[in-house]
Amino acid sequence: MSQTRCLWCGEPLRFIPGKGWVHQDGKLYKEVRRQHCPYCKSxxxxxxxxxGLCLNCNSTFDLYYDDHCAMPDRRSR
Ligand SMILES: [Zn+2]
Ligand SMILES: [Zn+2]
Structure with missing residues (x-):
């Protein structure tokens, strides 16, 4: 059986009955760690x-955000 990968991030997806396609961590949405402060971009x-805490503007924010929904890549290869 060929592996189905996410169209957006290329990570292999898992199929959970009743839930659908999820990422390796079992979550539909891919969590991505912020590299910048969302307020001042530092x-x-x-x-x-x-x-996360920004040392530049002193604000706190969620360090991880939902980047995209798991999307099986159905392109033939
Ligand atoms: Zn993905
Ligand atoms: Zn900041």
Missing amino acids: RKIIDKGKT
Whole structure:
């Protein structure tokens, strides 16, 4: 059986009955870690677990955000 990959990130997808296609971590949405502060775009952020703290503007924000929904790549190859 050929592996189905996500159209957006290329990660192999898993099929969960009743739920559909999910990423390897079992989540429909791909969580992506922020590289910049969402407010001032500074890269000087520190990791506080699930939240991030910006050293530039001192704001806190969710460090991970939902980037995209799992989408099986159905292109023939
Ligand atoms: Zn993906
Ligand atoms: Zn900031």
